[in-house]
Amino acid sequence: MARPTLEIRELRVGIDGREIVKGLDLTVRGGEVHAIMGPNGTGKSTLASALMGHPTYEVLGGTATLDGENLLEMGVDERARAGLFLAMQYPAEISGVSTANFLRTAVNARRGESDPMPVLKFHRQLKEKMERLSIDPAFAERYVNEGFSGGEKKRNEILQMSILQPRIAILDEIDSGLDIDAVKIVAQGVNDMLSEDFGVLIITHYQRILNYIRPTNVHVMMQGRIVRSGGPELAEQLEARGYEWLREELGIEEPLSQEA
Template structure:
């Protein structure tokens, strides 16, 4: 297996004591509007934390800002990825350090197939001068497609082009399996999925967690959480972190709504 730039070592597994995705007093601005203020959270490897809140609370904006989206700025506070401050880092650098954002509505990339995208992404994670082992790559890709119940022909389809909601989410999961990120930011990975697909998501997330990934999951739906046993549930409203708790908070919100 190729030696990679991130701290994954040779088998992708990371000791639970290594690092965290650490947000301290983070403010997120969109132009001159402040969307998130004073947000703090610590996400460690193998943890799953849930971010809930009404529409417009700032959840997606926060995730995008963490990933380095050009429209959103982290205007104050700090974000450390395994001790590294991401403030000045480009989106691709954050990605190579192990950050992955699964989009709520992934953009279409006509003419760029899934295979092309993943090959480029994997190649870029190698040390300069090293080439991707194509055979091994395709072996992995096919294995991941099988695991997700996706036909081999998926790899030649233009990414997200004409995909249904469920297909889009599977495509994001496929990328997660191939890129093996350390910290996953999942923006409503469960929306629009049927029962079988949801089961697949749960399975995939559980095994990723076991392999050492830290997951920050944005969701509206309680039912996913019952199968996942989150380490923390956090309520974001109007850009501020109102409350934190465990599963009982999620259940309470499900019953009472976001008041």
């Protein structure tokens, strides 16, 4: 298969009738690591959720395609099976469903009924990936995310990504609430997958995680749009100087506290 391509054009997204993402353009290809940075409430997470098809968000205009297929016409599960993955900020807890059972169902949903993964092979793979991410193997039999700490949930998201092998992954604030060791483990999970067949979009407040996952492209999002794009040096600049200088340079007046 050709290199994956996520292509977003003039995308507008709203919630409760309020427009949050106001015409956004972005292309992420296999082998690329894009970071979207920006202050709180600028629509970064809204973008991620809308791409995955979160029921609360409404796409008001524009297009989003994965490998040329229209994502916006697909159901949430179809987007996932097409190769899109979203590591969520607040993944749900599923009582009574073990992590292993959940993941095996997800793997087989993608492979199709005629080609289920052999059980032993799946468990071997799961065990390897869990070790790699320093996740206690006992978690395989625990209910999905139930009683997990914030850090454990984030690592579990990365575990799901590495098992499901998506073509494009969006990591929505995967680093928030993690200590530095956990950030390194998460970064390693992402780096392990980097290839021409895999593209990543990292959404973050902080530059810290980008010390461990080297971005190819950095974008700054403000007021629902990408206002500046550059290379890794842009992230460093933001880390050193904050967002204020950019706001001034662009003539944007926006209180930091506005939530989306």
